[in-house]
Amino acid sequence: RTQYFGLHGKTGHLVTAERIDREQLCERVRQCVLRCEVIVEGEMKFYEIEVEIMDINDNAPNFREAETELRMSEDRAWAGSRFPLRNAHDPDSGPNSLQSYELSGDDHFSLAVQTGPGGAQRPELVLVKALDREEAALHELVLRASDGGEPSRTGTARIRVLVLDANDNAPVFSQAEYAVRVEEDVPVGSTLVSGSATDADEGLNGHVKYSFHKISDRSSEMFHLDSETGEISLKDSLDFEKISSHELEVQAHDGAGLFDTAKVTIMVTDVNDNEPELTVSSALSEISEDAPHGTVVALLHVQDRDSGANGEGRCSLDGGGPFQLRSSRGSYYSVVTSRELDREEVSEYNVTVRAADGGSPSLRSSAVVALRVLDVNDNAPVFAEARYSARVAENNAAGALVLRVRATDADWGQNARVRYRLGEGRVRGAALSSYVSVEAETGALYALRSFDYEEVREVGLWVRAEDGGAPALSSNVSVRLEIVDE
Numbered sequence: 001r002t003q004y005f006g007l008h009g010k011t012g013h014l015v016t017a018e019r020i021d022r023e024q025l026c027e028r029v030r031q032c033v034l035r036c037e038v039i040v041e042g043e044m045k046f047y048e049i050e051v052e053i054m055d056i057n058d059n060a061p062n063f064r065e066a067e068t069e070l071r072m073s074e075d076r077a078w079a080g081s082r083f084p085l086r087n088a089h090d091p092d093s094g095p096n097s098l099q100s101y102e103l104s105g106d107d108h109f110s111l112a113v114q115t116g117p118g119g120a121q122r123p124e125l126v127l128v129k130a131l132d133r134e135e136a137a138l139h140e141l142v143l144r145a146s147d148g149g150e151p152s153r154t155g156t157a158r159i160r161v162l163v164l165d166a167n168d169n170a171p172v173f174s175q176a177e178y179a180v181r182v183e184e185d186v187p188v189g190s191t192l193v194s195g196s197a198t199d200a201d202e203g204l205n206g207h208v209k210y211s212f213h214k215i216s217d218r219s220s221e222m223f224h225l226d227s228e229t230g231e232i233s234l235k236d237s238l239d240f241e242k243i244s245s246h247e248l249e250v251q252a253h254d255g256a257g258l259f260d261t262a263k264v265t266i267m268v269t270d271v272n273d274n275e276p277e278l279t280v281s282s283a284l285s286e287i288s289e290d291a292p293h294g295t296v297v298a299l300l301h302v303q304d305r306d307s308g309a310n311g312e313g314r315c316s317l318d319g320g321g322p323f324q325l326r327s328s329r330g331s332y333y334s335v336v337t338s339r340e341l342d343r344e345e346v347s348e349y350n351v352t353v354r355a356a357d358g359g360s361p362s363l364r365s366s367a368v369v370a371l372r373v374l375d376v377n378d379n380a381p382v383f384a385e386a387r388y389s390a391r392v393a394e395n396n397a398a399g400a401l402v403l404r405v406r407a408t409d410a411d412w413g414q415n416a417r418v419r420y421r422l423g424e425g426r427v428r429g430a431a432l433s434s435y436v437s438v439e440a441e442t443g444a445l446y447a448l449r450s451f452d453y454e455e456v457r458e459v460g461l462w463v464r465a466e467d468g469g470a471p472a473l474s475s476n477v478s479v480r481l482e483i484v485d486e
């Protein structure tokens with residue numbers, strides 16, 4: 001969506017146009033690749049370019065909360081008890097991401113690191129020695145997370161353990177894991193899932209409150225947890241194209257600090273909410289009528305942000321014209337001529353390309369390429385009549401108009417500009433041109449001298465019409481003049 005690269009048109013150098021942050025572009029993606037296409041206008045060709053963005057260690061591991069308070073009941077926290085701690089998060093990838101945890105501060109506790117699904121490290125506090133509130137009511141610890149960069153970066157969280165008097169029952173969630181599927185267009189404010197926990201204790205020790213235990217920054221902007229009911233509702237609209245699944249952990253704790261955690265998975269399902277985008281990458285605006293069939297007229301690209309069938313953009317061409325669509329590669333299409341064109345038949349085309357995705361109902365869009373057909377001198381002038389004849393009374397006046405011939409040419413402009421000329425010939429030994437003349441622009445035939453029936457009874461001649469093309473095309477017509485006796 002953002003143009004990260006620019007192209008120097010003359011040199012072909014691809015340069016960065018924006019600051020590129022791998023963590024912002026490709027969070028959770030191992031190989032971060034940006035794609036772009038370069039079009040060589042003259043050749044009507046495109047090339048695909050892939051640029052891989054390499055990670056540098058520019059983020060330190062970070063705990064969402066710099067300070068955590070744990071409440072432990074002195075009679076329930078035995079040596080060997082484990083308490084989950086919040087994870088740190090480092091958006092860098094590979095060795096630059098989070099590698100290890102370290103705990104310091106107090107010999108009552110040690111650190112264990114569990115490896116969760118997908119290799120995620122989960123720090124846990126392990127109680128080494130039994131707690132005695134009367135001896136120490138507060139233990140202060142520091143948890144340090146380090147990444148594997150060179151040099152390595154670290155983040156710390158302070159942990160305060162408050163030792164409490166007895167509380168016999170912890171809250172218990174009705175399920176260890178809650179999973180729901182919701183469509184991406186569910187309205188803001190809807191309740192998506194409700195995890196509820198019960199606590200057998202009475203009073204404050206049995207009063208359950210809920211909080212997010214583990215949640216990503218993005219998810220925390222989207223979901224609201226009601227601390228009294230445990231209902232998770234939508235704060236901001238979902239977008240399958242951005243995040244298709246959210247994993248959260250919810251904690252239920254009673255008034256004395258005992259708790260249970262449950263995992264909540266919210267799977268977002270795709271709704272066909274994006275229409276295919278059709279872009280004309282390159283197009284001709286004029287084409288000569290003698291262009292061979294198969295000439296590329298336009299290059300188009302179709303893209304749909306939805307996924308699966310909802311994101312499969314298919315193109316088609318409005319039928320009837322002398323064009324066909326070729327699928328060049330992936331989502332590229334080219335419009336080519338399917339036969340030779342004839343400007344005298346159709347001089348202008350609006351070629352409409354339509355794109356439809358595979359959703360139901362399917363979304364559509366279209367693009368129009370306007371094309372003008374340029375003339376080629378492929379038509380000769382055509383006389384209005386197959387032959388001309390006229391009767392001329394003898395003793396006519398010299399310079400009299402005898403008849404007009406007329407020819408038209410279906411081409412355009414200079415190619416259609418017709419001029420007339422008298423064909424060579426002789427009448428009784430004299431040049432025909434001394435008897436008659438033809439006006440080049442109008443085709444009017446004049447008698448140059450007075451005819452004498454007793455001398456000439458009939459004159460046959462040819463008039464030639466020629467157009468202004470290069471090379472010019474021409475045609476002839478025969479004209480017969482009959483002299484009438486007086």
Ligand SMILES: *[C@@H]1O[C@H](CO)[C@@H](O)[C@H](O)[C@H]1NC(C)=O
Pocket residue numbers: 348349350370
């Ligand atoms: C092509 O579209 C333009 C703009 O809508 C319109 O003015 C023109 O008449 C159309 N030409 C043809 C041959 O349909």
Ligand SMILES: *[C@@H]1O[C@H](CO)[C@@H](O)[C@H](O)[C@H]1NC(C)=O
Pocket residue numbers: 423424462464474475476
């Ligand atoms: C027309 O006549 C001229 C001269 O008679 C001849 O050279 C020419 O080839 C003719 N053209 C056509 C198209 O018949």
